[in-house]
Amino acid sequence: MTTQVDLNSPRLVILGGGPGGYEAAMVGAHLGAQVTIIEEAGMGGSAVLTDVVPSKTLIASADAVRRVIGSSKLGVRMSNQLDTEGALVDLGYVNERLMTLAHSQSNDIRSGLERAGVRVLLGRGRLLSSTRVEVTSAEGVTEVPADYVLLAVGAHPRELPTAMPDGERIFNWKQLYKMKELPEHLIVVGSGVTGAEFASAYNLLGSSVTLVSSRDRVLPGEDKDAAELLETVFKNNGVDVVSRSRAEAVENTGDGVKVTLGDGRTIEGSHCLVAVGAIPNTEDMGLEAAGVRVADSGHIATDGVSRTTAPNIYAAGDCTGVFALASVAAMQGRIAVAHLMGDGVSPLKLHEVSSNIFTSPEIATVGVTEAQVLDGKYQADILKLDLTTNPRAKMMNIEAGFVKILSRKGSGTVIGGVVVAPRASELIYPIALAVHKHLHVDDLSDTFTVYPSLSGSVSEAARRLHVRL
Numbered sequence: 001m002t003t004q005v006d007l008n009s010p011r012l013v014i015l016g017g018g019p020g021g022y023e024a025a026m027v028g029a030h031l032g033a034q035v036t037i038i039e040e041a042g043m044g045g046s047a048v049l050t051d052v053v054p055s056k057t058l059i060a061s062a063d064a065v066r067r068v069i070g071s072s073k074l075g076v077r078m079s080n081q082l083d084t085e086g087a088l089v090d091l092g093y094v095n096e097r098l099m100t101l102a103h104s105q106s107n108d109i110r111s112g113l114e115r116a117g118v119r120v121l122l123g124r125g126r127l128l129s130s131t132r133v134e135v136t137s138a139e140g141v142t143e144v145p146a147d148y149v150l151l152a153v154g155a156h157p158r159e160l161p162t163a164m165p166d167g168e169r170i171f172n173w174k175q176l177y178k179m180k181e182l183p184e185h186l187i188v189v190g191s192g193v194t195g196a197e198f199a200s201a202y203n204l205l206g207s208s209v210t211l212v213s214s215r216d217r218v219l220p221g222e223d224k225d226a227a228e229l230l231e232t233v234f235k236n237n238g239v240d241v242v243s244r245s246r247a248e249a250v251e252n253t254g255d256g257v258k259v260t261l262g263d264g265r266t267i268e269g270s271h272c273l274v275a276v277g278a279i280p281n282t283e284d285m286g287l288e289a290a291g292v293r294v295a296d297s298g299h300i301a302t303d304g305v306s307r308t309t310a311p312n313i314y315a316a317g318d319c320t321g322v323f324a325l326a327s328v329a330a331m332q333g334r335i336a337v338a339h340l341m342g343d344g345v346s347p348l349k350l351h352e353v354s355s356n357i358f359t360s361p362e363i364a365t366v367g368v369t370e371a372q373v374l375d376g377k378y379q380a381d382i383l384k385l386d387l388t389t390n391p392r393a394k395m396m397n398i399e400a401g402f403v404k405i406l407s408r409k410g411s412g413t414v415i416g417g418v419v420v421a422p423r424a425s426e427l428i429y430p431i432a433l434a435v436h437k438h439l440h441v442d443d444l445s446d447t448f449t450v451y452p453s454l455s456g457s458v459s460e461a462a463r464r465l466h467v468r469l
Contacts, residue, residue, distance in 0.1 A: 009032045009033055009034055010033050010034065010147045010148055010340070010341065011033070011034045011036070011145060011146050011147045011148070012024075012025075012028045012033040012034065012035045012036070012146070012147070012148045012149075012150065012337065012340070013035075013036045013037075013038065013125075013133045013144050013146035013148070013149050013150075014028075014035065014036070014037040014038065014149075014150045014152060014333075015038050015125040015126075015133065015149065015150070015151050015152065015153055015285075016037075016038070016039060016045055016151065016152035016153040016154055016317065016319075017037055017038075017039030017041075017042070017043045017044060017045045017109070017120075017152075018039075018044065018045025018046060018047045018048070018152055018154050018317055018326075018329060019044075019045070019047050019317065019326040019327075019329045019330040019333070020150075020152035020154075020316030020317030020329035020330060020332055020333040021037055021039065021045065021150065021152035021316070021317075021333060022037065022043060022044065022045075022109050022113060023329075023330040023333045023334055024150050024152065024316065024333030024334060024336060024337045025037045025113055025116075025118045026112070026113065026116055026118070027333070027334050027337040027338065028118075028337045028341065029113075029116040029117050029118050030116070031337065031338070031341040031343055032341070033148075033337070033341060034119075035117070035118045035119065036118070036119040036120075036121060036144055036146075037113065037118055037119070037120055037121070038121045038122075038123060038124075038125035038133070038135055038144075039120070039121075039122060040122070040123060040124045042103075042106045042110075042122070043106045043107075043109040043110040043113065043120065044102075044105055044106040044109050045152075045154055046154055046155075046156075046174070047154075047326050047329075048102055048105050048106050048109065049102050049103070049106055050102075050173075050174040050177075051173065051174070052326050053098070053101060053102045053105055054098045054099065054101075054102050054177055055173070055194075055197065055198070055201075055358075056358055057097065057098035057101055057102075058094060058095075058098055058176075058177075058201055059197065059200075059201045059358045059360075061089070061094045061097075061098075061201075061205065062200070062201040062202075062204040062205050062360065063204070063360060063422075064087075065087045065089060065204045065205060065206070066204050066360050068087040069087065069204075070397050073397045074397055087206070089182060089205045089206055091179055091180065091181055091182045091205065092179075092180040092181065094205075095177045095178070095179065095180070098177060099177055121135055121137065121142075121144070122137055122138075123135045123136050123137030123138075123139075124136045124137075125144075126284065126285050126286045127149065127285060127286035127287060127289065127290040127292075127313075128143070128286060128289075129286075129289065129290055130149070130290045130291055130310050130312055130313055131145060131146050131147065131149075131312070132144075132145060132146065133145075133146055133149065134286075146312075147312065148312050148313070148314070148340045149290075149312065149313045149314070150306075150313075150314045150315065150316060150333065150336055150337070151282075151285070151287075151292070151300060151308070151313065151314070151315040151316070151319060152315070152316045152317045152319070152329065152333060153280070153281040153282065153285065153317075153319045154280075154281050154317055154318045154319060155278035155279055155280045155281055155318035155319060155324070156174075156278060156279055156281055157172035157173055157174060157274075157275075157277075157278060157279075158276050158277040158278055158279050159172065159274070160247075160249075160250070160274060160276060162248060162249035162250070163189065163247065163249055163250035163272075163274050165274060166252055168252065169252040169253075169256065169257050169270075169271050169272065170250050170252055170257060170271075170272050170274065171271065171272065171273050171274070172273070172274055172275070173194055173198065173273065173275055176198070176273060179271075182202070182205055182206050182207050183202065183207050183269075183270045183271035184207065184208065184269075184270040185207065185208040185209075185210070185256075185268075185269035185270045185271070186198075186199075186202050186207045186208070186209050186210075186269060186270070186271050186272070186273060187209075187210045187212065187250075187257060187259050187267055187269040187271070187272045187273070188202075188209060188210070188211045188212065188272075188273045188275060189212045189247040189250065189259065189272060189273065189274045189275065189276060190212070190213075190273075190274065190275035190276045190277075191211055191212070191213030191214075191215060191217075191218040191219065191220070191241075192219065192220075192221070192275065192277070193219065193357050194275040195211060195213075195218075195273070195275040196211070196218050196219055196230065196357060196359050197357060197358050197359055198273055198275065199211045199234070199239055199359075200230075200234070200239075200358075200359035200360050201360075203234070203237055203238065203239050204237075204360060208238070208240075208269075209238075209239045209240070210239070210240040210241075210242060210267055210269060211234070211239055211240070211241050211242065212242045212245055212247050212259065212261070212267070213241065213242065213243050213244070213245065214244070214245065214246040214247075215243070215244065216243055216244055217231055217243060218230060218231050218234065218241060219357065219363070222357065222363060222365070223363070223365060223369060223370060223371075223404070223418045224370070224371070225370075225384065225402070225404065225418070225420075226363045226365075226402075226418055226420045227363075229361075229400055229401075229402070229420055230359055230361070230363065230420070232400070233360070233361065233400050242261075242267070245261045245262065245263070245265070246261065246262040247259050247260070247261060247262075247274075248260050248261060248262050250272050250274060253268075256268055256269060256270050256271075257269050257270065257271060257272040259272060278318060278324065279298060280297070280298040280299050280300070280318060280319040280320075280321065281319060282294055282298045282299070282300060282319055283298065287300070290310050290313060291309060291310035291313070292308045292309055292310050292313055292315075293308065293309040295321070297321060299319060299320055299321030300315040300319050300320050300321075301320075302314070302315050302316075302320050302322070302332075303347075304347030304348050305335055305336065305339040305345060305347055305348075306320075306332045306333070306335050306336035306339070306348070307336070307339065312340075314336035314337075314339075314340065315332075315336075316329050316330075316332035316333040316336055317329030317332060317333070320332065322348070322350065323350065323353055323355070325353065325355055327353070327354075327355075328348075328353055331348060332348060335347070335348055351367055351368065351435075352366070352367065352432070352435055352436050353366070354366035354428050354429070354431075354432040356424060356425035356428065358425070360422070361398075361400055361401050361420050361421050361422055361424065362419075362420070362421065362422065362423065362424035362425055363418070363419075363420050363424060364418070364419045364420075364424035364425050364427065364428035365416075365417070365418050365419075365428070366416060366417050366428055366431055366432040366435050367406065367414075367415050367416030367417060367431075367432075367435040368380060368406050368415040368416035369406075369416060370382055370404070370406065370416075370418075373406065378406075378408075378415065379408070379409040379410075380406045380407060380408055380409055380415060380416070381406070381407050381408075381409055381412075381465055382404065382405075382406050383404065383405050383407075383461045383462075383464050383465045384402055384403070384404040384461075385402060385403045385404070385457050385460060385461040385464070386401070386402045387400075387401035387402055387403070387420075387421055387454070387457060389457075390452070390454060390456060390457045391451075391452040391456075392452035392453050392454050392456065393421075393454060393457075395452065396422075398421065398422060398454075400420070401419075401420045401421035401422075401424075402418075402419075402420050402421075403417070403418070403419050403421075403427075403457040403458055403460075403461045404417060404418040404419075404461070405417045405431065405441065405444075405458070405461045405462055405465060407440075407441045407462075407465045410467075411440070412440045412441045412442065412465065412466070412467045413438055413439070413440055413441075414431065414434035414435055414438075414439050414440070414441055414443075414444065414462070415435060416431075416435065417431035417432075417434075417435070417458075419431070419458075421454060423454075427454055427455060427458065430444065430447075430455065430458055431444075431458060441462040441463075441465040441466060441467075442462070442466060444458060444459055444462035445459050445460075445462040445463035445466065447459065
């Protein structure tokens with residue numbers, strides 16, 4: 001049933017239909033605003049159509065291969081498969097399935113918005129002023145008045161002039177799903193989250209993978225123990241990690257690719273993924289004329305309640321440069337609408353953000369990091385517990401992983417944590433809850449866990465951090 005809107009209620013116009021935009025639209029409709037959302041590609045934005053949903057669906061297929069590969073160690077044989085240590089992957093079907101799921105999710109989001117009374121416009125929006133939005137669509141150009149504006153315009157892949165994607169041999173992360181067959185040898189340029197995830201996935205799917213990193217290790221911004229463990233797993237699985245090497249150029253040779261490194265060396269493969277960061281979609285948006293300050297990087301400056309330098313304009317998501325996470329974008333959007341509608345609101349708390357890297361194994365983190373402790377920013381006790389001691393991990397043939405908990409020195413309050421394991425994205429939740437609610441390590445350890453379970457290691461790590469009173 002469509003929600004009835006008071007025509008005297010605030011007019012909220014949202015530019016961008018990704019998580020920051022559509023979550024904000026739902027909150028705005030619920031609180032009684034007249035909400036219009038403008039999106040060029042389709043509801044869900046790039047997160048649903050070309051980024052998060054497709055990539056994690058691809059990774060789910062890769063994880064299925066992981067379980068098949070390890071099944072023989074559990075005494076399971078495939079009766080119709082000659083090579084019990086292998087798995088045959090139909091990449092064309094995988095990519096067709098993930099794009100079908102992405103578009104289905106996009107349609108579901110649009111239906112939910114329309115049922116809530118949100119006006120959905122397909123087109124490109126830009127600011128004419130702080131209270132006027134121009135929409136360019138297939139039907140022409142229209143103007144939408146606004147009392148408030150939320151900018152949730154996202155970001156797009158950064159490209160190198162000497163490694164321009166062509167969608168045939170050289171790809172950015174939006175183009176990979178066009179492939180019908182597994183690349184024989186995929187070269188991944190960039191060892192951040194995106195590069196590591198795709199390197200992990202295609203390695204499991206059956207491609208030879210070379211990962212080119214300009215830094216001394218993969219995932220240079222993540223927990224050191226987690227990154228080193230993942231790099232060890234990569235090497236054990238046959239991924240060739242080329243560290244401290246910057247890619248200067250990528251060339252399509254017709255039947256393959258050639259990557260030229262800064263020291264003159266070359267690497268040849270069949271395909272190349274260039275994953276070297278993202279650029280916010282803030283160019284030619286009319287931001288300056290509307291009084292919205294933009295950093296040199298193109299990101300929109302916001303405060304703790306997602307407000308920009310223009311009093312009635314807010315921003316959320318990747319265009320703000322806070323954290324490139326769908327969950328953070330959604331939270332920023334919800335906070336923005338609650339604030340502009342006068343509802344109760346708490347500022348964004350970045351130290352409570354839990355995030356996950358969908359490699360195999362997954363890496364989940366929340367709160368204070370060990371690097372911050374070593375830098376002297378926090379005083380903490382740190383306990384790392386390998387999953388090799390966990391009985392359920394042994395049963396599941398999990399050979400690499402750990403739980404790490406950080407507690408405030410003296411008080412025992414949980415302030416951070418890291419989990420490296422299959423489904424670490426699920427296992428981080430109790431630690432994230434402890435960080436959010438300022439729980440003591442004893443609160444974690446005194447809570448019953450199932451035996452045997454991977455979550456038992458969370459409890460055990462907390463127990464070892466107990467301070468005798």
